[in-house]
Amino acid sequence: MESTTARHLLEPDDGLAAWLAAHGQAAWRAKAIRRWLFAGRVMAFADMTDLPAAVRAELETDFTIWTTSIATHHRADDGTEKLLLELADGHRIECVLLRDGDRRTVCISSQVGCAMGCVFCASGIDGVVRNLTTGEIVEQLLRLARLLPPHERLSHIVVMGMGEPLANLDRLLPALALAQHPEGLGISQRRITISTVGLPPAMDRLTAENPGYHLAVSLHAADDELRTRLVPVNKAIGVEAVMAAADRYWEASGRRLTFEYVLLGEVNDSPEHARRLARLIGGRAALLNVIPYNPVAGMPWKEPTNDARERFIGVLESAGINVQIRRRKGARINAACGQLRRLAARATSDRPPAGHSPVTQAKQPKSSTAASTTPRMPPSHTAQ
Ligand code: SAH
Numbered sequence: 001m002e003s004t005t006a007r008h009l010l011e012p013d014d015g016l017a018a019w020l021a022a023h024g025q026a027a028w029r030a031k032a033i034r035r036w037l038f039a040g041r042v043m044a045f046a047d048m049t050d051l052p053a054a055v056r057a058e059l060e061t062d063f064t065i066w067t068t069s070i071a072t073h074h075r076a077d078d079g080t081e082k083l084l085l086e087l088a089d090g091h092r093i094e095c096v097l098l099r100d101g102d103r104r105t106v107c108i109s110s111q112v113g114c115a116m117g118c119v120f121c122a123s124g125i126d127g128v129v130r131n132l133t134t135g136e137i138v139e140q141l142l143r144l145a146r147l148l149p150p151h152e153r154l155s156h157i158v159v160m161g162m163g164e165p166l167a168n169l170d171r172l173l174p175a176l177a178l179a180q181h182p183e184g185l186g187i188s189q190r191r192i193t194i195s196t197v198g199l200p201p202a203m204d205r206l207t208a209e210n211p212g213y214h215l216a217v218s219l220h221a222a223d224d225e226l227r228t229r230l231v232p233v234n235k236a237i238g239v240e241a242v243m244a245a246a247d248r249y250w251e252a253s254g255r256r257l258t259f260e261y262v263l264l265g266e267v268n269d270s271p272e273h274a275r276r277l278a279r280l281i282g283g284r285a286a287l288l289n290v291i292p293y294n295p296v297a298g299m300p301w302k303e304p305t306n307d308a309r310e311r312f313i314g315v316l317e318s319a320g321i322n323v324q325i326r327r328r329k330g331a332r333i334n335a336a337c338g339q340l341r342r343l344a345a346r347a348t349s350d351r352p353p354a355g356h357s358p359v360t361q362a363k364q365p366k367s368s369t370a371a372s373t374t375p376r377m378p379p380s381h382t383a384q
Pocket residue numbers: 116118120121122159160161162163164165195196197198216217218260261262291292293294295296336337382
């Protein structure tokens with residue numbers, strides 16, 4: 001079975017099993033190949049040394065492992081690394097590795113751009129271009145895993161990069177299944193967080209099909225007037241419907257929900273906003289993740305003052321809400337969603353944005369042995 005178009009090995013329907021059968025190879029070789037990729041973190045078939053050399057060469061012809069290349073790689077002082085990946089069609093996405101104690105968390109993108117239009121977010125400024133494929137999502141995981149030394153493993157995944165994950169569930173769920181698989185990355189479902197702007201039909205689909213993920217719902221305001229201003233997609237949905245869908249997910253999963261609230265100076269950070277928020281989420285087994293706004297160049301929003309932030313949290317805590325302030329990681333390397341991509345798009349030279357320490361500027365080969373040197377740096381994002 002010869003093919004002229006190389007198939008992407010990281011797609012669910014890669015055809016590898018049929019290929020092996022057609023080439024007289026044992027079926028277990030498919031597992032071995034996946035083990036090389038996920039546990040062995042090799043870049044190329046050539047490095048899969050227990051495969052016969054002739055088979056490796058044929059696989060190299062018929063299959064593509066990597067469709068992305070590393071456009072930039074930044075590393076922050078706190079160990080956060082951020083990759084800007086270029087896709088086969090030239091679009092760019094971001095993904096981040098966060099180091100926190102024993103945790104090795106990756107933050108991945110689900111779409112090129114975003115259609116939700118949250119007014120403070122860099123990812124949606126140009127709208128959505130397209131969904132990522134399953135293979136492109138898996139490639140982010142593998143490329144970030146390769147940044148770790150061999151004795152370290154990825155422990156957590158947060159789908160909080162570019163895009164709205166619940167608008168691309170068909171491609172995201174198979175990627176996350178592979179992340180969980182013992183022959184994949186072996187990351188338990190409980191350590192995978194999906195962050196959504198709050199799309200009730202898709203939340204209900206997840207409730208029905210697979211409520212084991214940790215769900216984070218981005219609220220940013222407790223009333224429809226303000227939420228629709230900040231999160232335009234709310235206009236057709238409404239806070240009440242989002243909360244009802246979140247409750248249904250919680251009932252099915254039994255796992256504590258997270259609500260996210262980006263604190264924008266003088267916009268949604270008053271004690272009255274906090275009181276409304278406490279009324280909205282009170283009584284639930286939930287964590288409130290307060291995220292101080294991470295400034296995006298050219299946007300009019302401000303970070304909250306320390307006083308405003310403390311007052312806001314104080315009101316919620318005295319109302320019995322379980323609040324966590326999200327520590328910012330890698331802020332100097334432009335943490336917030338979509339920031340690095342925009343900077344790269346605007347850049348007229350190779351100079352990195354101030355405060356960054358670019359490690360790899362050159363594009364890497366899309367496959368093959370030349371790429372087997374591990375990329376060595378990069379990054380940033382707000383940490384969970
Ligand atoms: N579409 C998903 C994932 C987005 S990114 C969602 O809406 O949840 C994850 C979180 O980062 C969201 O809560 C998002 O609102 C927030 N975010 C986006 N831009 C930000 C910025 N500039 N500063 C702080 N948080 C930001």
